[in-house]
Amino acid sequence: MENINWSDLSFGYIQTDYNVRCYYRDGKWGELEVCSSEIINIHMSATCLHYGQEAFEGLKAYRGKDGKVRIFRMDENGKRMQASGRGIKMPEVPLELFEAAVLKAVRLNERFIPPYESGSSLYIRPLLIGTGACIGVQPAEEYLFLVFITPVGPYFKGGFQPTKICITREFDRAAPQGTGTIKVGGNYAASLVAGEQAKEKGYTAVLYLDPKEKKYLDECGPANFFGIRGNSYITPQSNSILPSITNKSLMQLAENMGLTVEHRPVPVEELATFEEAAECGTAAVIAPISQIDDLDENKSYVYLPDGKLGVVCEKLYNKLRAIQYGDEPDPYGWVTVLE
Numbered sequence: 001m002e003n004i005n006w007s008d009l010s011f012g013y014i015q016t017d018y019n020v021r022c023y024y025r026d027g028k029w030g031e032l033e034v035c036s037s038e039i040i041n042i043h044m045s046a047t048c049l050h051y052g053q054e055a056f057e058g059l060k061a062y063r064g065k066d067g068k069v070r071i072f073r074m075d076e077n078g079k080r081m082q083a084s085g086r087g088i089k090m091p092e093v094p095l096e097l098f099e100a101a102v103l104k105a106v107r108l109n110e111r112f113i114p115p116y117e118s119g120s121s122l123y124i125r126p127l128l129i130g131t132g133a134c135i136g137v138q139p140a141e142e143y144l145f146l147v148f149i150t151p152v153g154p155y156f157k158g159g160f161q162p163t164k165i166c167i168t169r170e171f172d173r174a175a176p177q178g179t180g181t182i183k184v185g186g187n188y189a190a191s192l193v194a195g196e197q198a199k200e201k202g203y204t205a206v207l208y209l210d211p212k213e214k215k216y217l218d219e220c221g222p223a224n225f226f227g228i229r230g231n232s233y234i235t236p237q238s239n240s241i242l243p244s245i246t247n248k249s250l251m252q253l254a255e256n257m258g259l260t261v262e263h264r265p266v267p268v269e270e271l272a273t274f275e276e277a278a279e280c281g282t283a284a285v286i287a288p289i290s291q292i293d294d295l296d297e298n299k300s301y302v303y304l305p306d307g308k309l310g311v312v313c314e315k316l317y318n319k320l321r322a323i324q325y326g327d328e329p330d331p332y333g334w335v336t337v338l339e
């Protein structure tokens, strides 16, 4: 990195100075190690390569107007990674270890944290993989927990761009009692074909239905879904949705703004009743949806016909961003300020 043009960053990987690693061997976690190599040296029969023992997280750090660095809801990501570990028989990363690793990775790479005005932020990627060698199908004896960071640009350059997404019943990203509720790579592999097909047809994402009955909304590939109707914030509940921390935060903010939060199964037809619809997740915070095409039913649900952002979405977005950047107080204790 010689000269990073902060306002020109995309949502991609840039090499930074260090990552931090911790190895699980003989039934226990070792010490955090600082590493300057981007390469992982693992056995060719490691379980992460063959049997999908892999989980990851995504969170962000923001530099505020005051120059201070804030990490958003790191404890929630730590707990979710523990749930992912339990879900595919990997050891839990203790919360203290998770947070220490995140803080260390951010501090060691401080020069990569974009300045306040740039609209860019620091993406933090924790990773947990089975590294022990196995040929029979079983959990590994050894694991690697790693945290790297990379600066990323704003998801939408030059303000919101409402996107078109589609519904297809041809593919599921997760099984009804499967791994949809945990953040594992296998779910992403399962979504690649549907995702590419959607892109070829001009959509930015697939809105998946519940895999059992295909009657209810689940979520978009890498983001949760919500709709606004009147005074209600409505977001699907199901056994195959990944619990988004952004969605959880928006539900809390919506409630405090006087909206009614409905977290329940949402039938597909209800899409016709929403005034606003959006995707939410760490990367974009809120990505407004202009249209949802149900490809099998030949139906379209149109939002934002005037191309403007929904009023409620914008309010929620501004509130959450203000807390993340420290522009407004954080009454929820969501933010860890780096000293």
Ligand SMILES: *Cc1c(COP(=O)(O)O)cnc(C)c1O
Pocket: 058, 183, 219, 220, 221, 222, 223, 224, 242, 243, 244, 245, 246, 247, 280, 281, 282, 283
């Ligand atoms: C990570 C992820 C999200 C978004 O979660 P956040 O915690 O808000 O970033 C939503 N859906 C899936 C499938 C995910 O993997």
